[in-house]
Amino acid sequence: MEYLALLKHIFVSNGRYMYILKGLNFSVGVTLLAAVIGVVVGVLIALLRLSNKAFLEKISIVYVDLIRGTPAVVQLMILANIIFVGNLRNTPILIVAGLAFGLNSAAYVAEIIRAGIQGLDKGQMEAARSLGMSYSLAMKEIIIPQAIKKIMPALVSEFITLLKETSIVGFIGGVDLLRSANIITSQTYRGVEPLIAVGIIYLILTSIFTKLMRQVEGRMKNSD
Amino acid sequence: MIKVVDLHKYFGDLEVLKGIDKEIKKGEVVAIIGPSGSGKSTFLRCLNLLEKPTKGQVFIEGENLVDKSVDINSLRQRVGMVFQHFNLFPHKTVLENLILSPMKVKGTSDADAKLIAMRLLKKVGLVDKANEYPNRLSGGQKQRIAIARALAMEPHVMLFDEPTSALDPEMVKEVLDVMRDLAKEGMTMLIVTHEMGFAKNVANRVFFMDHGTILEDAPPLDLFNNPKHARTKEFLDKVLNH
Numbered sequence: 001m002e003y004l005a006l007l008k009h010i011f012v013s014n015g016r017y018m019y020i021l022k023g024l025n026f027s028v029g030v031t032l033l034a035a036v037i038g039v040v041v042g043v044l045i046a047l048l049r050l051s052n053k054a055f056l057e058k059i060s061i062v063y064v065d066l067i068r069g070t071p072a073v074v075q076l077m078i079l080a081n082i083i084f085v086g087n088l089r090n091t092p093i094l095i096v097a098g099l100a101f102g103l104n105s106a107a108y109v110a111e112i113i114r115a116g117i118q119g120l121d122k123g124q125m126e127a128a129r130s131l132g133m134s135y136s137l138a139m140k141e142i143i144i145p146q147a148i149k150k151i152m153p154a155l156v157s158e159f160i161t162l163l164k165e166t167s168i169v170g171f172i173g174g175v176d177l178l179r180s181a182n183i184i185t186s187q188t189y190r191g192v193e194p195l196i197a198v199g200i201i202y203l204i205l206t207s208i209f210t211k212l213m214r215q216v217e218g219r220m221k222n223s224d
Numbered sequence: 225m226i227k228v229v230d231l232h233k234y235f236g237d238l239e240v241l242k243g244i245d246k247e248i249k250k251g252e253v254v255a256i257i258g259p260s261g262s263g264k265s266t267f268l269r270c271l272n273l274l275e276k277p278t279k280g281q282v283f284i285e286g287e288n289l290v291d292k293s294v295d296i297n298s299l300r301q302r303v304g305m306v307f308q309h310f311n312l313f314p315h316k317t318v319l320e321n322l323i324l325s326p327m328k329v330k331g332t333s334d335a336d337a338k339l340i341a342m343r344l345l346k347k348v349g350l351v352d353k354a355n356e357y358p359n360r361l362s363g364g365q366k367q368r369i370a371i372a373r374a375l376a377m378e379p380h381v382m383l384f385d386e387p388t389s390a391l392d393p394e395m396v397k398e399v400l401d402v403m404r405d406l407a408k409e410g411m412t413m414l415i416v417t418h419e420m421g422f423a424k425n426v427a428n429r430v431f432f433m434d435h436g437t438i439l440e441d442a443p444p445l446d447l448f449n450n451p452k453h454a455r456t457k458e459f460l461d462k463v464l465n466h
Contacts, residue, residue, distance in 0.1 A: 121309075121311070123307055123309055123311035124311060124313065126274055126307070126311065127305075127307060127311035127312075127313070127370075128313075128325075129274070129300065130272055130274065130300055130303075130304070130305040130374075131300070131301075131324075131325035131329065131373070131374070131377055132297050132298065132300045132301035132325060132329040132330075132377060133297070133325060133328065133329055134297050137328055137329070141324060141328065142313055145315050146313075146314065146315050149315070
């Protein structure tokens, strides 16, 4: 009973749960924004990689190597402290963070898409072309629908990683789930409970993602 | 119908086809035999530009495949191809496999495409599989569907790249029977095959390929009974007498 009162003190008094709700809102917002940017830019990078033009392929390879070869927190801080300065100083942190995580995620998304398309049996493209389909029609009707099935699980897992990775946004002053736990700790001198609470919220969010993924996979099974 | 002039193909430094000159007339059924690595499949794949000839010319009904101005997609509609590994589209039903290209490429109406598809399924004896997905079919059934799919484009020539090599032995006949019917109807066919009995009985010309050239080109009885080249003889000894 005493512990319940303590929990109530930590999370409910002075409306402290609002920090967590706002943090949750921020984390989910950054993740969604980054996911959209990641998919759009990722598709573009993957297209460059698959273009069969040496120069464009090179751009794509350099981009992926650069992003994968440096820590996300360094990329985040470079974007916030070196690029978004001067006239851009007042850009909302949500936007800066969404862009940073989105550009980061794009490299991984591009690799997932590339692997999905290149992993298909090349006989599929040959069969489509031998029936008179153009390259783009073959991609649309034959390659992409099959590649998506291979790509989806890896893509969802990338979004799960993305959601968890946004927890470093505190480095540039974003108040996300993790920061909200820190704030509550600083007001209540209780370090354990806020962190556990935040951990549970992350777990719930990722479980929802995972569940969605399994449903999608199940639905796509019928033609395998 | 098909004319090949001085066809060469390199993979890197390796010369796979070393100058092939051939003419194939309408209605001819040509079996292409020879040891593996002799360039049989590459030759066949050059005829619909799945491989790009390094040098030389390929004319299909008078149009030069190698010419950049040729509309390769429209040309491929006239040249059907059947692959060793079937290459059916696994995310589409049998019927969808058959109607996709006629509708999207030729602009055939849904009703007409289905009519043609059902007629072809009847021909290959698989009407009851129209709504199945390919993974529910046996190898022999898959290959018969692949033949029907190629025929749905109403091609003038059919290329077969080892159509029975990936099949269990008991399924070879059902596929060869379909091909035999097709030959009887007068379809121009080029068949890369290891089925010597089929080559002997159905083809009216046999090419023996070795090291990137067509070493011998003769009617099947001549080629099988009186091979002119020592290499042909050696090859036939190996495949026939074991």
